[in-house]
Amino acid sequence: MSAAPAAARYAGTRVPRVEDPRLLTGHGTFVDDVVRPGMLHACFVRSPMARALITGVDASEALALDGVHAVFLAEDLNPGVHEQWYTLVGRDVPDTPRPPLAEGEVRFVGDPVALVVAADRYLAEDAAELVAVDYEPLPPVADYVDARDSDELVHAGYPGNLAGELAGPPFEELAPVFDEAALVVRETIYQQAYVPVPMETRGIVAEWSASTGEMSIWTGTQSPHEVRLFCSRLLGLPEHRVRVVMRDTGGGFGQKVVPQREDMCVMLAARKVPGALKWIEDRRENLMSAGQARHAHADARIALDSAGTILAAAIDYTEDVGAYPVPWPVGNAAAVGMFFPGPYRVPRATWSTACVFSNTSGRNAYRGPWQYESLAREVLLDEAARRLGMDPADLRRRNLLRRDEMPYFNPNGMPYSDITPLETFEQALEMLDYEAFRKEQERARAEGRYLGVGTCTYVEPTTAMVTLHSTEGATIRIEPSGKVNVYVSGGSAGNSLETAAVQLTADALGVDIADVGTVQGDTAVTPFGGGTGGSRSGSMIAGAVAETASVLRERITAIAAHRLEAAAEDIELAGGRAAVRGVPGSGLPLAEIAHLAYFQPGELPPGVPAGLEASGRYRPESPIIWVNATHLCTCEVDVATGRVTLLRHIVSEDCGPMINPSVVEGQIAGGAVQGMGGVLYEHLAHDDDGNPVTTTFMDYLLPTSAEVPDIEYGHIETPAPGPGGYKGVGEGGAIGAPPAVVNAVADALAPFGARITRLPLTPERIVSLVRGEDA
Template structure:
């Protein structure tokens, strides 16, 4: 290929307005519930009211007698039709956990789907669901995952001690001498509560079977339409080309909608058994009860320091609740917690263990930064160590954070870091706050009886992991005969603005005006295969795919232009939708004229140039993972009488490489930060001792609102990654950094009381209890 160049980037790096905003902000988006098909039927699930019970029988006679009811399916009707049920995301050979579409023989959590009612509309389906009689024999539930390994009861036969899987590093005994000789060892068990993704749009699907053609069309709320297609083809034993998946707009996913869950399986299986398209839309109570949980875990962790405050070793024993039916295999994510526990610090020695434990609760599924617990535990221990050393937490971090000039660096658990800036983002965040000035303000406030605190978290985030479904990404670019450009990627509108960024990238790659570029995404019938929105991969992977594809078209365009203008191809540059001869202002030809030649005048093409201006390319990253990093910092005031936490300032210094669109980057950070604040202070997907969920409405499940979240301030450090454009992922970091930052800020505010935080969420009640307990200890001295 010759040295053809597009003009310097005009759009990448700019705060271009989102192309999807006009339809979304005016209420013209198309979500699953907006899809209406001729003769469409509606589905509603009969769900278990018990956490664990044997199913003795299902009587649907009364439901079937209700006018408008078409069918009631049980496990006996749907489950035998399953061919294969594994996810491309993790591969065929992973020892996955059980996943029956409908409960068979036994229900395993409150909300477990037992039967599927199909009726003329949702109202009739719900009425009929209440008429389905299920005869249950209650069984003792395993409600507390932390005690599940000692329980005589099993959530699933074949999993002794209720353990779904374990992984680990070297034995802790190998590090015993390091911990024994350390000047200080901080060891704590940190507990995090279960909370959930809570997307604005709940789960939903419309499945339409065409018997004459043997084709199934699915409209669904998903982050990965091609995963849904592959999963469905395996589930039903259909050829892939007989399954079409369409996602239009998806109202948030945050991991919950990466992979099809059991209800999705049921709709796919039932679609071939009913006379029309089948729609299922989950209500909010179902979502909070059955769509899955995340974060519920604890860790026994320790950090060793020498007398100067230098870290000498780190170890973590991590245990997570995976509920009854995790999606997908949870053991790999648990391992990530251990492997990333050393974080962005110089840690010479380390080890880890991880254990995934079943319980009779909703299944674990992915949630923005699924390994987030490693940062929560590590950063809480760092602040505890600083207090015991009589050192400011910022100074302790300065002594241990990796600097850019120390890279590449491999942590003791084998994670190879490169192109990150932990120290640099940390210092930028402190400077944005004016950290020293805040400490003086804090001192004056304490003298007045007000308790201010500051907390921070610096973390390393793996992005663009090249594995299984995520290994490659495709793009097709078609320059139409008019000269306008269409770019096709798997993508889809799920909140990460890939519609906007792919248009920016394509406009720059071809040297055309952004107004002349449109994108088609989310339809497996016309878009190239891709992994979708997961793993902070979309930006860098799509940039690679667009780059690979556009390079071929640039070569073809400039060859045609050079031939037409009688110039050397190396002298052709593309800008503003025109091909110009460098240094000759009047020698130019428009892209529309070039397209005219390419499509309609094949005899005028230069030798070796094929007709048409369309190409498909595929990108595979050269590195298995690209690392991003950030520092979060916040200040707060704690009312020690009421327990109320008021966040005062929130700062994020992010290094996600060069930004394709700073507005999109900051929007991704903000969304994650708010979710992390919710996890630290408000959200709790709670269960009672019998496994009954007690937070299945927004009356009980509290979310942060605009009133509780301060204005987020952004700083950026840009270190290019080894991939195309130097881009890194940014989708998950906000949710990783926010919980430890808020926890450390509250703990700093409560430092005069000697209170240490080891359990989330930090409700007003728990904060008051911490203060009272600390006062009680002081009174007994």
């Protein structure tokens, strides 16, 4: 029997992040900080056209430059591909094309055509400009909205430019409900393309050792073990011949979940050059070719009775997946349909989704990839309230699910449990003092000022158990000194996984947090894990640490009980000591127990192995852990200039017990700000010929601290199944903020009869809405 851990001392508290001393003093190690002996540098030659045939490439001038080692084309690298599929989604999905370099035809502006390798980055860039590529322009499929009716195909094997589609029951089954409903709200809502924009762009260093047949990779990634598996398949190498090292990663947000085409090129080219090969993406490349997100529209509808009770919901969703989506996009598109009923009591629903190619950069994962469902649903609910003459809050109260209704299956079969939609909604309203705001809004309108309030309540799946994400491992080693190291796979890109692992381990073993360190991000020494994605890290690391620590507690307890001549069940672990419960001053320091375990195995009780090191693997009790929250936004709109000033942003979140409230709130804030930017500022725009027109921060606008209000937090804690009851929190802010901001603006503009169906809400668009010129 192992000693139960003492009451949590660190989990649930705002301990300082263990990452901060190095990151805040500029001592982090990012990919561009990696230097290897004889290292070479890579630069891509990229297509200036959205679609064209490649009729010739002349690299002679580039190769003539002193210090240029190679110029690789598709025929040099692409045949080296053995397999390329992502563990995240599995071998057997009907994936879309993804050649490392463009073969015969370029399919978006920024498509990599050649890879230049030179002695330094500056020379590589100069040489890339000397590579002459002859193109024969072809008509591009620039707008995904028209792509299914176009005679032009982005990929020859995909009629109608359809990358994939999925659907629920036929709409005809629900048609009578909609036909007989007192009110049907129906809109086609368009969301613009916007992107993750991590602070650190993509980067990779690959070093091939021909003598040992081993590949070493340093990269900024959310999942080092995914990179290792992908590389082993790509190059046809045994897994143990690939080592991936991830140190610090300056943001990922989904963009760095899996290797992309440029990573493939560097891996393939590394075996053909005489030294390590580094590629660091610049910001223009990142905006032009690292992938787009969000770009979608849908015909969405909700049927209600005259009292505002929801009767049915349906959505026909279409998303732009660009030329080369990463990873397979059809699953996330289906999630839009399946989650569309949200946290509401919806008796019947159906959905259909379509993923459509275009000659633009490929669709990529981005924080809550299915978030369109919340945007469409919440906009429709506000519109329904206006048409019924109800306050939007009252309409939601009538329909939101409550804690005491769990478990609950939504009409698309999603098995909700352990969520509190109505409770978070009411908490957010109370934090605002909703009734007082409505009175203030009325006074402001009389003065010619236009205030608005908007909400979004959502439910999201976290820790979804698909392939790579199904289990998580941890190794804990108590050193002979009594200090502790915990090894987990890592993938921390700003989400404080180091701090979480240290807090959890300190509590699990009853030791001081200062005596715990963590090793993450090196596949040579860390157990296999899924990395960061799907809001999984907190609950999975908690499970892995708990599973592993229980083995060590049992061993420590047995040694201490034997040494102290006590029963194992009377031993408790706290303060770095194993002591007899109720006997003050008794006990052994963990360092003494470790010394016995490593150096005096003859003193151990029968059956107890030497050493204090254990590995464990956690498999969650539930295939999905559900999380919910309410976002509430207030704003003021200047109807003359179209300027939106965000006044307050409140988030009531139920992510279960919090490992570290400061980290939780930081995750919420980061996502919320990205959501605000996606409504008011950010737009990855293309012209009618498929040319990107926002490839610098002069054109692609981001919110700054001057535009973002202080975010206020409310917490409701409903434990999830599993150790600690922890849930995920990483994606929710980016899901909940956009609808809340949109509805706040729409509420401010209600006197003008404005209906918002197209984003972003630029000043120009808002002025048009006020004038009734833009629906």
